[in-house]
Amino acid sequence: MLIQPKIVAVYTTEALILKTKDYGEADRILTVFTKDRGKIGAIAKGVRRMESRKGGNVDQLNYVLVSLAEGRDLHVVTEVESLASFHRLKNELNLAVLGYYVAELIDRFFADEQVCYSIFRSALMTLSRLDKRSSFLRKILALRLFELDLLEELGFNPQFRSCVICGLPIRHEGCVFDASQGGVICRDCAVGRRGGIAMELETLRLIRNLQSRAWNDVKRVHCLNAQLNQVGDSLKYYLEWLLERKFGSLELLSDISCLEKINGSVSL
Template sequence: MKRGTYRARAVVLNSIDYGESDRILTFYTLEKGKLSGIAKGARRSRKRFVGNLDPLSHINIIYFHNDKSDLVRVEDASLIDAFSVLKTDIERLTDGCYLLELTSELTREGQPLPAAYHSLVAFLKLLEAGAGDEALRFFEIKLLDQSGYLPHLTGCLSCRTAAEGERLYFSSAKGGLVCRACSSGITGLIPVSPATAALLAMAARLEPEKLGRLKPGPAFLDESERLLYDFIKFQLGKELKTKRFMAKLRSAGA
């Protein structure tokens, strides 16, 4: 990126207070992908920033890039959508924050993925409109695809047969599906039905708005959650913080 002032549309992924009155934040832009920046005096000049730099905020942003630093300087931000409905309910807020954390973890700075920006905004809207866990699964598979991590979901990756009707197994280490015959000796396999695998493969290609109209059954929700949880953990080498918090919420019966 050349030295200069830029405008962008962005979603704030996270932000922390820094020093006396500044704030450091990470945001995902349509134009340049993920960026980190500092907002000088963000906590003093209420007029310029108000709550616009809070996580989840969808904003128009103006920033200055100095080619000597990785941190851009945030000059101004105006709100497009605060996603305030998400903030009224702890479960929906956690779901929203999960999309932010996953985006932050699966994308790299300096690699614009406009589709990932559009998908993030669209799925935050779906969550705000009351979408359930299926929205999280569809978001996961789309972001894996957009960021180049899509696993092999059509037939056995070893013998290439389609294995119709037969139960399949998913291996995070191998990066996709294997049939029963090819599964011996592979550890950490997750059973998955051909229907679940087919819906995940299709979801990776469909627009978020179309996915918002699909209401998959409990078998898909269970299988896809186990598979994607395991695969994402394998790819990142860790469990996401919001995912751990979701498990706590569930066990508390919230």
């Protein structure tokens, strides 16, 4: 009887390399977020050998065009070409951790093979904004916009326009953002309730602005750094509540006191 050779399907797709781990003598295991197949585990064989042509292309946060042979557990990288490697971002630790955070959010929130073109595109846009020569504040705005994009796309868009209990618009200070309720609670409804974090009206206005505007408008938003920090704290609190765990890259960000740069009260 003639034995048919096993046919392995090979496909080519754009991908963002979310994380890498060295394996064996010369291989590297990758987690990639692909445009067409969602999040996938892959192995790049022999890439840590000096003579490997693929070596530099399979680094974390690279945007690549990759050909993959389908495997039972891990897909196998057959060809890889770097489309963007975000050098400026990677060469400065303060910026690199912001990039790692984008990758970590995708890795944590997406299941294997969950395809999401809008977040794929949003992640690449965010990395290129972090990589550009611009103020640190503008980069932080880009990051906040990505978090809000992600929440909206996954159906967790927090409600900041009106009270999630009584439905009335928020008009007075004293409101609370409660992750378990998915939004903000007005001063009156917050009486006697536990949990949540305090939120100032100005911070609420800023976060609503970020929720409803495109980047070209967002990057011109005028705000106090303290408010932008509070927006960051609120989103971090909500994202951590959703994932029930802390973000490693954000801990690192705090450790190197990177956020000191946006302390103070200077307008954008």
